[in-house]
Amino acid sequence: MPTSDAPSLSDDLLAMLKEADPEVSRILAGERDRQETTLELIASENHVSTAVMHAAGSWMTNKYAEGYPGKRYYGGCEFHDQVEDLARNRAKKLFGCSFANVQPHCGANANIAAFMALMNPGDTVLSLPIKAGGHLSHGLKVNFSGTFYNVVDYGLDPNTELLDYDEIEKIALACKPKVIICGYSAYPRTIDFARFRAIADKAGALLMADIAHIAGLCATGVHPSPFPHAHVATTTTHKTLRGPRGGMILTNTEELATKIDRKVFPGSQGGPLMHIIAAKAVAFGEALQPSFAEYCRQVVANAKTLAAELKSRGYRLSSGGTDNHLMLVDLRGRDAALTGADAEKWLEKSGIICNKNGIPNDPRPPMVTSGLRLGTPALTTRGLGESEMKRVAAWLDEVMGSKGDPAVCAKVREEIRAFCADFPLPH
Numbered sequence: 001m002p003t004s005d006a007p008s009l010s011d012d013l014l015a016m017l018k019e020a021d022p023e024v025s026r027i028l029a030g031e032r033d034r035q036e037t038t039l040e041l042i043a044s045e046n047h048v049s050t051a052v053m054h055a056a057g058s059w060m061t062n063k064y065a066e067g068y069p070g071k072r073y074y075g076g077c078e079f080h081d082q083v084e085d086l087a088r089n090r091a092k093k094l095f096g097c098s099f100a101n102v103q104p105h106c107g108a109n110a111n112i113a114a115f116m117a118l119m120n121p122g123d124t125v126l127s128l129p130i131k132a133g134g135h136l137s138h139g140l141k142v143n144f145s146g147t148f149y150n151v152v153d154y155g156l157d158p159n160t161e162l163l164d165y166d167e168i169e170k171i172a173l174a175c176k177p178k179v180i181i182c183g184y185s186a187y188p189r190t191i192d193f194a195r196f197r198a199i200a201d202k203a204g205a206l207l208m209a210d211i212a213h214i215a216g217l218c219a220t221g222v223h224p225s226p227f228p229h230a231h232v233a234t235t236t237t238h239k240t241l242r243g244p245r246g247g248m249i250l251t252n253t254e255e256l257a258t259k260i261d262r263k264v265f266p267g268s269q270g271g272p273l274m275h276i277i278a279a280k281a282v283a284f285g286e287a288l289q290p291s292f293a294e295y296c297r298q299v300v301a302n303a304k305t306l307a308a309e310l311k312s313r314g315y316r317l318s319s320g321g322t323d324n325h326l327m328l329v330d331l332r333g334r335d336a337a338l339t340g341a342d343a344e345k346w347l348e349k350s351g352i353i354c355n356k357n358g359i360p361n362d363p364r365p366p367m368v369t370s371g372l373r374l375g376t377p378a379l380t381t382r383g384l385g386e387s388e389m390k391r392v393a394a395w396l397d398e399v400m401g402s403k404g405d406p407a408v409c410a411k412v413r414e415e416i417r418a419f420c421a422d423f424p425l426p427h
Contacts, residue, residue: 014028014029038416039351042355045378047382052242052279052282052283055281056279060079061275066266069084069085087278088102098257099251101260113263118259127153128153129155133360137210138181180206183211188317188324191223212236213240213325216239216240216296220287232253235248240325300323302380302386303327306376310327315334325376328371330370332370338403340364342404352392352412
């Protein structure tokens with residue numbers, strides 16, 4: 001994590017808010033303490049640098065800047081043009097592509113605009129369903145994607161829990177989709193973008209890669225890049241990319257670039273969040289540094305160590321392990337009665353933050369689940385390494401093995417509070 005000599009943002013902010021709004025100050029102080037004294041294992045969360053946090057709370061928040069650099073609908077956008085151009089240019093360099101739209105407010109917004117650019121309502125999209133590790137914006141019935149498009153699912157091999165590319169090809173040739181989506185929210189293995197492009201070409205489809213979870217890994221070569229294979233890539237700018245919460249769309253195709261710009265604005269959004277775009281520029285600059293590639297390598301090494309430790313303690317992992325930053329833990333391998341909902345609750349009381357998650361073919365409902373999704377980006381940001389992952393695995397097992405015994409949870413909570421003091425967050 002990049003360091004900074006800047007004054008403590010959190011101390012200054014809380015001091016100011018204590019005078020201006022004591023209630024909000026109290027809430028933010030509580031959240032600061034929660035983050036500082038707990039272990040963050042949610043795969044889609046991370047801790048930004050002081051510089052990114054400062055930029056996200058900057059003067060840029062005061063300005064409307066509808067449109068794009070040089071083509072705004074408001075005056076006074078000189079510096080907003082500069083920072084958006086900087087963010088776009090850094091994103092293109094980072095991912096090795098010719099076009100970047102950095103205005104989407106989140107990953108789902110990026111997917112909305114990408115769908116609109118690539119398809120017409122009613123067109124067919126082929127994707128992995130959320131129950132198998134996909135994302136809600138890839139075709140969930142109640143989402144925009146499932147409401148306005150004809151969604152056909154492909155699944156995972158029921159035995160290996162891996163992508164079955166031969167089966168995906170058969171389905172694609174049968175349904176002739178306009179777009180095939182690859183890239184997921186809960187898939188722990190490497191994605192073969194080249195094979196997906198071959199399938200798309202054979203079926204006459206466009207390939208869209210949603211790399212929200214693995215963007216940082218793709219940018220640094222720790223995971224294969226979606227380019228030159230994908231026609232379009234969408235992503236969030238947090239998670240493994242370690243920037244502010246937001247979205248982005250990338251392509252190498254000029255015709256699609258024009259459509260994407262139009263479908264972001266005015267197609268699906270109004271004024272961009274310029275303070276967040278400034279923070280994206282800072283984060284992309286950090287990701288271009290050699291230290292970020294080392295960080296991403298450590299994220300994966302930590303995930304592999306944590307996965308191995310959990311397996312040695314009797315937990316079953318979906319697909320048998322991980323190639324990236326996350327893993328799906330089937331709790332039934334340790335205890336048939338253990339649910340993701342129970343484990344999430346017990347672990348939070350113990351100072352470990354994670355999320356319940358369905359496993360492939362999970363018989364339990366989404367608010368209960370048989371599994372947990374664990375990830376290592378945030379812990380790696382704090383400086384934890386492979387030896388610390390072994391200790392984290394021991395805490396996880398101690399709490400779940402005790403079935404959330406209050407005395408065990410309280411003991412582990414104090415141990416983790418002391419442990420976190422040795423791995424402070426940036427301020």
